[in-house]
Amino acid sequence: MLGYITKFSAQETSTVANLRLLSAEGEPLANELASNEKNTLQAGEEIRFHLTGKRRCIGSSRFAPEGGFMVVPCRTARQIEKGTQCYPCARADQSRLIHNTPREKASELLYNYLNVPHFLYLAIFADGTMKVGTSRSSRIVSRWVEQGAVMTLRVADYADGWQVREAERAVSKIGGISQAVRADRKAKSFLKPLSVNDMSDSLITAAAEVMEILTQEGLRGSEPNPQAFAGIVGTEVAPKVLTQIPGTLAWINTVTSDYLALGKTPVNGGMLKLTSGEHQLKIVSLAGTTAFVRKLEESENTACDLLTPEGKQSPLYTVNLGALKAHEIDIQL
Secondary structure (H helix, E strand, C coil), X not given: CEEEEEEEEEECCEEEEEEEEECCCCCECHHHHHCCCCEEECCCCEEEEEEEEEXXXXXXXXXXXXXXXXXXXXXXXXXXXXXXXXXXXXXXXXXXXXXXXXXXXXXXXXXXXHCCCEEEEEEECCCCCEEEEEEEHHXXXXXXXXXXXXXXXXEEEECCXXXXXXXXXHXXXXXXXXXXXXXXXXXXXXXXXXXXXXXXXXXXXXXXXHHHHHHHCCCCCXXXXXXXXXXXXXXXXXXXXXXXXXXXXXXXXXXXXHHCCXXXXXXXXXXXXXXXXXXXXXXXXXXXXXXXXXXXXXXXXXXXXXXXXXXXXXXXXXXEHHHHCCEEEEEEC
């Protein structure tokens, strides 16, 4: 079965990789032309695949009438030489407009997307790398799940997307906190993860600096309402020192918490590269684009624990599954 990964989506506390399936001739399957979200790769699955050496366009993101985003598949799943989009789909993609379009120049659909409550957050990854980011308030923790963050702090709420982006730019420029972290770095970070205590200390220090910057720049926004996190998985188990920071809401990714420093990292096999060759993997869990996997060929069985012939658990690896995005693969599920 031919296919390729088009995007990653939050599914409760984990993520799933959305596949677009192709015919043996490389044409989009009929039902896939209408929706490319019906086929997924997710935790617990075994996959066997090899890369064909081709790349396919992942389509474009467009504003939906109700104010969100929808993915529009590339009509022909066009072959491309590099990147993830063909020229027509890149030109049609509207996601880039949310970052740089002033309010007075926004289209009706862009205005509807941004003119809703947003929040500013700090996210930290396993090796201590930190970023500042924004999200629509209605997404609650979905943004963090998709990014594979280990712990986060929601530090301020804003009336709309323009206000929160002004705050984000100020924090990034003055505080030197990045607005993006490369997917490869996120996957590699689990090879030498910090402890929960060390990450908590880093977030506490950064939060104090961020709040000072926002206050000085007149961009403090409003304090997050604790009711926004009512019943959300990951909030009730967040480190106590984080939950006690005034004016913030704390969250920990329960999927990644199993892979943090406990004397030594559980990721004892290192990091795999998947962009060439043949691979046989058991997906143990998915956090953003980072997958924790075991090699099927290193075991004589396909049980969940994947024991080696010597009766030991086979090595655990981390991979940047996002590197496969747009790469055509011949896959067996």
